Amino acid sequence: MSGHYTVTVLGGGAWGTALALAMLRSGHAVRLWARDDESVAAISRGENPRYLPGIAFEAGIDATSDLDAAIRDTDCVLVVTPAQTLRSVLTGLKGRLAPEVPLVLCAKGIERDTGRLLSDIATEILPDNPAAALSGPSFATDVARGLPTAVVVAARDEALAAALAIRFSGTTLRCYSSDDLTGVELGGALKNVFAIAAGAVSGAGLGASAQAALVTRGFVELRRVGAAFGARAETLMGLSGLGDLMLTCSSTQSRNFAYGMALGRHEDLADRPLAEGVATSGIAARIARERDLDAPIIKAVAAILDGAITINEAVTGLMSRPLKAEAD
Numbered sequence: 130m131s132g133h134y135t136v137t138v139l140g141g142g143a144w145g146t147a148l149a150l151a152m153l154r155s156g157h158a159v160r161l162w163a164r165d166d167e168s169v170a171a172i173s174r175g176e177n178p179r180y181l182p183g184i185a186f187e188a189g190i191d192a193t194s195d196l197d198a199a200i201r202d203t204d205c206v207l208v209v210t211p212a213q214t215l216r217s218v219l220t221g222l223k224g225r226l227a228p229e230v231p232l233v234l235c236a237k238g239i240e241r242d243t244g245r246l247l248s249d250i251a252t253e254i255l256p257d258n259p260a261a262a263l264s265g266p267s268f269a270t271d272v273a274r275g276l277p278t279a280v281v282v283a284a285r286d287e288a289l290a291a292a293l294a295i296r297f298s299g300t301t302l303r304c305y306s307s308d309d310l311t312g313v314e315l316g317g318a319l320k321n322v323f324a325i326a327a328g329a330v331s332g333a334g335l336g337a338s339a340q341a342a343l344v345t346r347g348f349v350e351l352r353r354v355g356a357a358f359g360a361r362a363e364t365l366m367g368l369s370g371l372g373d374l375m376l377t378c379s380s381t382q383s384r385n386f387a388y389g390m391a392l393g394r395h396e397d398l399a400d401r402p403l404a405e406g407v408a409t410s411g412i413a414a415r416i417a418r419e420r421d422l423d424a425p426i427i428k429a430v431a432a433i434l435d436g437a438i439t440i441n442e443a444v445t446g447l448m449s450r451p452l453k454a455e456a457d
């Protein structure tokens with residue numbers, strides 16, 4: 130896996146910038162496409178004050194707002210815009226991106242209107258480009274600062290996943306590989322819903338014991354939903370699943386956890402940073418209903434966000450469910 134490799138990152142937010150830096154530090158030529166000139170100029174200067182305030186980074190990312198220039202003769206495209214924008218971003222690549230160039234999906238979510246996983250959207254729109262996903266416990270600020278981080282790169286083609294993981298890994302980013310694309314995608318998408326729930330428990334002052342119970346039972350739901358999608362249990366016990374739950378269900382650095390905290394404290398929820406779990410909770414609850422899956426926490430988060438129930442009512446509902454064996 131040696132030789133010159135060009136990586137294109139689509140998205141100039143926190144995670145796009147951090148991954149571009151990680152790719153640069155792994156020795157690749159890196160282009161970053163952002164839709165606004167302000168971000169392009171800032172990233173070229175070595176900063177991204179809007180999304181990574183206070184972090185100065187090395188020069189070397191070739192930032193541009195010209196999509197064709199960004200994808201020309203590239204070896205790999207990392208798609209790092211929010212999950213609900215993936216369809217429009219990939220549609221913009223149609224007829225422009227060379228076939229066979231892998232698409233590495235780095236957002237964490239499920240399409241709100243269709244319930245589709247991001248790799249399904251990619252395969253629908255760009256069937257000639259193999260889809261992969263990168264996920265795991267990784268705050269953009271940590272990665273941008275060069276702190277040690279481990280993630281998983283998944284593709285249905287095991288050899289592709291392994292090749293990408295080797296390419297992407299560097300001294301501070303360690304990439305494991307997996308052929309369980311569905312499991313890796315679901316782990317990343319659903320942990321955001323549980324992070325909102327954990328944040329709400331914290332914000333509402335319900336105690337550390339309740340928070341631990343919530344995350345543990347959330348993990349059970351993740352495994353149930355995962356099984357319905359054909360995800361492997363061991364994948365969900367890995368970095369994109371348990372690992373990301375541990376990170377984002379316990380840290381105010383997580384935007385989803387912080388969103389939940391604000392919810393629990395009855396703070397204003399307008400104009401907050403991106404919290405992917407908001408969109409994912411509604412569609413995940415719908416999927417659970419349609420497939421008759423036992424997912425009370427997911428459904429409670431969706432109902433709270435819809436304004437259908439309060440946090441107190443959700444807690445009462447969860448605590449008064451029929452008693453049963455833990456393993457059921």
Ligand SMILES: NC(=O)C1=CN([C@@H]2O[C@H](COP(=O)(O)OP(=O)(O)OC[C@H]3O[C@@H](n4cnc5c(N)ncnc54)[C@H](O)[C@@H]3O)[C@@H](O)[C@H]2O)C=CC1
Pocket residue numbers: 140141142143144145163164168180209210211212214217218235236237238267268269270403405
């Ligand atoms: N920030 C983090 O620590 C991590 C984020 N992620 C995931 O990465 C994805 C992106 O998150 P962030 O970069 O953190 O969000 P962000 O809010 O920091 O940045 C989003 C970027 O996408 C751009 N964007 C939005 N809509 C667009 C469109 N239609 N076309 C082109 N560009 C568009 C925005 O201008 C902005 O530059 C999310 O799914 C998130 O869950 C995953 C791991 C870590």
Ligand SMILES: O=C(CO)COP(=O)(O)O
Pocket residue numbers: 237265266267268269321324373376377382383384385386403404405
């Ligand atoms: O996915 C993340 C870390 O792995 C980032 O979490 P937030 O989007 O909640 O900030």
